[in-house]
Amino acid sequence: MAESPLEDQELLRQLSKGNETAFTALYERYQGPLYRFALHMSGNTATAEEVTQEVFMLLIGNPKGYNANKGPMSGYLFGIARNLTRRVMQRSRLDLPIEEEWLDTGDSGFTSDLDVLSELSNTELLEFLRKAVLALPEQYREVVALCDLEEMSYADAAALLECSAGTVASRLHRARTMLKTKLSYQKCMK
Amino acid sequence: MHEIDPQSGEPLKDDVLTVALDRLAASSRQGAPPGVGAELATAFRRHHARRRLVRRMSVAALAACITIVAGLLSIRSPRQIPTKAQPHEVAGSAPAQPVNATSPAAVRAKAVHPSVKHAKGKGATTAAASRREFLALPGYDPAVPAEQLSVVRVQLPASALWQMGAPVSPDSGARKFMADFVVAQDGTPYAVRLVQ
Numbered sequence: 140m141a142e143s144p145l146e147d148q149e150l151l152r153q154l155s156k157g158n159e160t161a162f163t164a165l166y167e168r169y170q171g172p173l174y175r176f177a178l179h180m181s182g183n184t185a186t187a188e189e190v191t192q193e194v195f196m197l198l199i200g201n202p203k204g205y206n207a208n209k210g211p212m213s214g215y216l217f218g219i220a221r222n223l224t225r226r227v228m229q230r231s232r233l234d235l236p237i238e239e240e241w242l243d244t245g246d247s248g249f250t251s252d253l254d255v256l257s258e259l260s261n262t263e264l265l266e267f268l269r270k271a272v273l274a275l276p277e278q279y280r281e282v283v284a285l286c287d288l289e290e291m292s293y294a295d296a297a298a299l300l301e302c303s304a305g306t307v308a309s310r311l312h313r314a315r316t317m318l319k320t321k322l323s324y325q326k327c328m329k
Numbered sequence: 330m331h332e333i334d335p336q337s338g339e340p341l342k343d344d345v346l347t348v349a350l351d352r353l354a355a356s357s358r359q360g361a362p363p364g365v366g367a368e369l370a371t372a373f374r375r376h377h378a379r380r381r382l383v384r385r386m387s388v389a390a391l392a393a394c395i396t397i398v399a400g401l402l403s404i405r406s407p408r409q410i411p412t413k414a415q416p417h418e419v420a421g422s423a424p425a426q427p428v429n430a431t432s433p434a435a436v437r438a439k440a441v442h443p444s445v446k447h448a449k450g451k452g453a454t455t456a457a458a459s460r461r462e463f464l465a466l467p468g469y470d471p472a473v474p475a476e477q478l479s480v481v482r483v484q485l486p487a488s489a490l491w492q493m494g495a496p497v498s499p500d501s502g503a504r505k506f507m508a509d510f511v512v513a514q515d516g517t518p519y520a521v522r523l524v525q
Contacts, residue, residue: 157377159370166369171360178357191361195369199376268353287347288354319346 147212155202166195169213172289173220179284180224182273186231190223213291214299221281221299271321279314282307463511463520466494473513481510482524495521 147168153161173194178187194216197204205215272283281300285291286307293304293311300307485493485508487501495508511520 157380159373162373163366163370166366170366171358174361175357175359188361188365192365192369196372199369199373265353265356268349269357272353283350287350288357290354315343315346318350319343322346322349 148207151198151202151205151212154198162199165198165212169216170195172213173216176217176284176289177220177224179269179272179288180221180277180280181228182269183231186224186227189227190220193223194219210298211295214295217285217299225277268318268322271318274321275314275317279310279317282310283314283318286311463509463522464494464496465520466518468517469519470513470517473519477514478511478519479514481512483508483510490521490523493518493521495523497523 147165150161150165154165170191174187174191177190178184181187181190197219198216205212209215272280272288275283282296285296285299286293291299293307297304297307484505487497487504487506488499490497490506490508491499491501495506497506506523507525509522509524510518512518
């Protein structure tokens with residue numbers, strides 16, 4: 140996703156002049172990552188669509204809102220998407236962590252043979268992992284969605300989340316630990 | 330990196346989770362539905378059509394304003410009447426020169442600046458000289474451009490001329506004199522010369 144900032148700026152300049160081709164190019168470049176980020180954060184396709192649409196509507200309405208001196212275009216767009224996702228989730232009360240529910244499943248029956256990789260070949264466990272990510276607290280879910288699922292660098296994620304790269308790494312480590320714990324529970328439930 | 334499951338005591342491989350997340354990422358490579366892109370493209374076209382319309386209307390409004398102001402200015406400016414007055418009759422900003430009072434009269438002459446000689450007193454100028462030269466009146470404003478001045482010929486009683494500052498004797502009473510007045514656009518007399 141690391142596109143040339145100059146190219147992004149030129150496209151944005153053309154967009155502000157009404158060049159639809161430039162808008163389409165920017166849209167094609169960023170709609171996928173933004174949509175997936177919103178989807179991973181909310182777990183809801185309607186929310187992801189709404190957020191994606193809103194991000195680009197803001198870009199259309201105020202293309203000068205982006206300041207190249209403050210960072211790359213991707214960071215700017217993800218920042219908008221992040222805020223919009225939070226707002227939509229607060230509005231629709233979709234941000235209900237299900238961690239407690241899983242933790243209440245009991246602590247008996249852990250198996251030592253955690254062959255998650257082989258199990259993930261089926262759709263059921265893939266869906267479980269998706270839910271596990273959704274169940275993470277927001278600050279951990281963000282770093283998983285950005286760094287693990289969208290392959291964003293720690294530095295870019297740190298700039299977007301307005302924290303240090305070390306904090307991003309720390310949160311990611313903590314998030315992965317929580318995911319592994321959830322996978323262990325899932326395995327023992329089967 | 331390895332994590333120890335506190336309950337099972339078995340190591341959980343970090344690679345396993347990494348691969349699982351990779352698969353999750355690969356399985357969700359979809360983007361926004363095409364409908365979103367189509368709606369945004371429509372919104373983009375609508376937004377810029379509106380923007381262009383506003384810009385055109387602004388330009389048209391500005392052009393209309395300029396036209397109206399220019400029209401008003403042209404209406405308010407007095408029409409220039411051809412004059413038979415000789416250019417040298419009035420000397421513009423040149424030094425004061427005596428002017429021949431017997432030259433053809435200009436009822437109204439535009440863009441003329443009289444050679445004005447400031448009167449030091451009503452009796453300071455002889456009547457003969459005053460018949461040839463303009464004398465400045467108290468209302469004279471040298472800052473007013475020549476284009477805004479006109480010369481008007483009138484016939485007034487001596488007493489009225491004297492009150493306005495013209496070099497006539499108040500004793501002349503009701504006797505009428507013909508005089509040229511340099512007047513501003515608002516009618517303020519700036520200078521006078523006696524014709525008869």
